[in-house]
Amino acid sequence: MSGALRFVRRNPTIAVGALMLLAVALAAVFAPLIAGDPLLLVPIDRLLPPSAAHLLGTDHLGRDVFARAVYGARISLIVGLSVAVVSIAIGLAIGLAAGYWRRFDAVVMRFMDGLMAIPSILLAIALVSLNRASVGIVIVAITIPEVPRIVRLVRSVVLTVREMPYIEAAVSGGSPARKIILRHILPSTIAPLIVQGTYITASAILVEAGLSFLGAGVPPEIPTWGNMIAGSRLYVGRAPWTIFAPGVLLALVILAVNLLGDGLRDRLDVRLARRM
Amino acid sequence: MNPPAPMSAPVGAPVVEVTDLAKHFPVHRGVLRREVARVRAVDGVSLSILPGETLCLVGESGCGKSTVGRLILRLMQPTGGRIVLGGVDVTTLGEAAMRPHRRHAQMVFQDPYASLNPRLPAGTIVGEPLENYSDISAAARTEKVAALLERVGLSAQAMGRYAFEFSGGQRQRLGIARALALDPGLIVADEAVSALDVSVQAQVLNLLMDLQEERGIAYLFISHDLGVVEHIGHRIAVMYLGQIVELADKATIFDRPLHPYTEALIAAAPVADPRARRERLVLEGDIPSPMNPPTGCRFHTRCPIAVARCQTEVPVLREAAPGHVVSCHLRP
Numbered sequence: 001m002s003g004a005l006r007f008v009r010r011n012p013t014i015a016v017g018a019l020m021l022l023a024v025a026l027a028a029v030f031a032p033l034i035a036g037d038p039l040l041l042v043p044i045d046r047l048l049p050p051s052a053a054h055l056l057g058t059d060h061l062g063r064d065v066f067a068r069a070v071y072g073a074r075i076s077l078i079v080g081l082s083v084a085v086v087s088i089a090i091g092l093a094i095g096l097a098a099g100y101w102r103r104f105d106a107v108v109m110r111f112m113d114g115l116m117a118i119p120s121i122l123l124a125i126a127l128v129s130l131n132r133a134s135v136g137i138v139i140v141a142i143t144i145p146e147v148p149r150i151v152r153l154v155r156s157v158v159l160t161v162r163e164m165p166y167i168e169a170a171v172s173g174g175s176p177a178r179k180i181i182l183r184h185i186l187p188s189t190i191a192p193l194i195v196q197g198t199y200i201t202a203s204a205i206l207v208e209a210g211l212s213f214l215g216a217g218v219p220p221e222i223p224t225w226g227n228m229i230a231g232s233r234l235y236v237g238r239a240p241w242t243i244f245a246p247g248v249l250l251a252l253v254i255l256a257v258n259l260l261g262d263g264l265r266d267r268l269d270v271r272l273a274r275r276m
Numbered sequence: 277m278n279p280p281a282p283m284s285a286p287v288g289a290p291v292v293e294v295t296d297l298a299k300h301f302p303v304h305r306g307v308l309r310r311e312v313a314r315v316r317a318v319d320g321v322s323l324s325i326l327p328g329e330t331l332c333l334v335g336e337s338g339c340g341k342s343t344v345g346r347l348i349l350r351l352m353q354p355t356g357g358r359i360v361l362g363g364v365d366v367t368t369l370g371e372a373a374m375r376p377h378r379r380h381a382q383m384v385f386q387d388p389y390a391s392l393n394p395r396l397p398a399g400t401i402v403g404e405p406l407e408n409y410s411d412i413s414a415a416a417r418t419e420k421v422a423a424l425l426e427r428v429g430l431s432a433q434a435m436g437r438y439a440f441e442f443s444g445g446q447r448q449r450l451g452i453a454r455a456l457a458l459d460p461g462l463i464v465a466d467e468a469v470s471a472l473d474v475s476v477q478a479q480v481l482n483l484l485m486d487l488q489e490e491r492g493i494a495y496l497f498i499s500h501d502l503g504v505v506e507h508i509g510h511r512i513a514v515m516y517l518g519q520i521v522e523l524a525d526k527a528t529i530f531d532r533p534l535h536p537y538t539e540a541l542i543a544a545a546p547v548a549d550p551r552a553r554r555e556r557l558v559l560e561g562d563i564p565s566p567m568n569p570p571t572g573c574r575f576h577t578r579c580p581i582a583v584a585r586c587q588t589e590v591p592v593l594r595e596a597a598p599g600h601v602v603s604c605h606l607r608p
Contacts, residue, residue: 165391173405174378187395
């Protein structure tokens with residue numbers, strides 16, 4: 001127990017960020033247990049202020065804001081984590097190959113430069129209007145412009161590490177490229193990727209909220225923080241809780257993810273001084 | 277050229293034979309990345325090393341001696357020349373085709389810190405070459421790694437420790453154990469002791485010499501430290517600006533050097549006797565750029581005995597005595 005306490009004291013940002021995220025994640029996972037039906041319309045109860053029956057009040061269609069906020073957390077977290085995981089998986093593979101094989105590098109990096117020029121909001125609007133709106137499409141749309149950032153990060157690590165004499169030693173010891181990449185290069189990319197992953201999560205959550213707000217995100221029948229804010233913006237004067245609940249949650253989750261990322265960066269970037 | 281019989285009289289076919297080896301690095305400039313010049317890091321080096329022999333390669337920083345070592349191990353692609361390793365011409369082999377031949381020549385690196393992966397335990401580092409070439413079980417490999425560690429003066433318990441837990445000398449022993457793992461005929465030691473304390477240097481040198489006696493390993497020992505070279509070498513090759521200017525057995529190089537550059541190197545080496553009187557022979561100026569080497573004899577810009585001919589005519593390596601080659605118009 002004292003070990004955990006010492007960790008919290010030394011890494012307060014990691015602890016605070018992780019706890020906040022954990023709370024939101026638990027609420028999202030156990031949403032059916034702690035919240036009512038987010039889609040239930042009770043027109044007679046519309047725009048009720050917070051009370052015991054409706055913890056965060058109701059919106060203009062009489063839906064429970066607390067339930068919708070809790071279910072909305074699911075979308076935010078799913079999109080944020082999926083974008084981070086998928087873009088890291090793709091970017092890591094491309095980045096390792098590009099950093100190691102110079103020929104591949106020359107071609108791939110120009111393509112990545114092109115991808116970086118695409119704004120994710122525009123790409124998402126284009127993809128959603130070409131296909132049926134779905135969470136999957138939103139994830140794809142946000143992932144594509146994130147991939148080049150990961151590729152660049154991984155490539156820069158590979159370029160640094162591949163010049164180390166221990167790589168030459170592995171080559172002269174007869175290790176094939178696959179082994180050199182996986183054993184000697186890949187581990188050095190993990191720490192920066194974890195940190196970058198948190199920032200990508202935060203930015204993906206924000207972009208998804210923006211898309212939902214614009215009506216270009218996930219299907220409108222699924223409650224998300226973005227479409228809650230969009231639907232309530234006409235009633236902000238009469239019922240501010242309808243906008244504050246998703247807005248504050250969004251801000252807190254972004255804050256938590258960024259705190260976690262900053263803490264991890266400070267902790268992981270101290271190069272190998274002590275092993276984790 | 278036939279090497280003279282050194283003290284321990286190595287015999288047999290050369291473990292490595294290099295002819296006219298060259299490595300030119302192109303220099304690209306401008307938007308179009310046009311090649312504007314070439315750095316002639318190694319420019320026509322020939323040498324051969326017999327089993328159980330130590331050939332030392334000496335010269336100033338930037339003379340291309342490390343590049344020669346890396347070319348022999350095919351860590352770099354040579355621009356020209358021929359490398360015959362263990363009887364096989366490996367000059368143009370691709371990455372995959374080269375792999376089976378890599379086991380014949382291994383390397384010990386200068387920096388005992390950067391040459392060991394900080395994220396891996398010592399046992400994995402030393403055992404990695406074994407994984408690549410033998411199908412022995414993990415248990416057998418562990419046993420072999422333990423034996424290697426003990427041979428280089430570390431305990432078998434060191435296997436589970438990480439590189440940062442060792443001292444510089446111990447790390448270099450790990451590097452030697454890794455190089456020994458495949459039982460190579462040749463070890464290229466690139467400034468292998470120059471990063472170590474003097475007392476540790478002596479221990480590591482003695483370890484290398486014991487291993488040579490025990491296993492008949494040949495060394496290409498790259499160094500700028502003549503004291504170390506005098507201790508470990510059988511033959512010595514002196515390099516200047518990418519070329520060998522003199523090559524002979526150790527006693528000849530130290531007692532009867534012919535090339536003025538060799539003389540200057542020896543005169544510049546510190547002597548442990550404060551009363552020793554030595555002829556001061558200080559070279560003027562810096563080593564010229566290998567991008568634009570001087571015409572004629574490459575050494576003429578700094579040579580104390582240069583004459584007009586040296587500026588125009590390129591000297592060739594000639595045999596001054598059996599096993600003693602030198603490239604100078606005026607000597608012998």
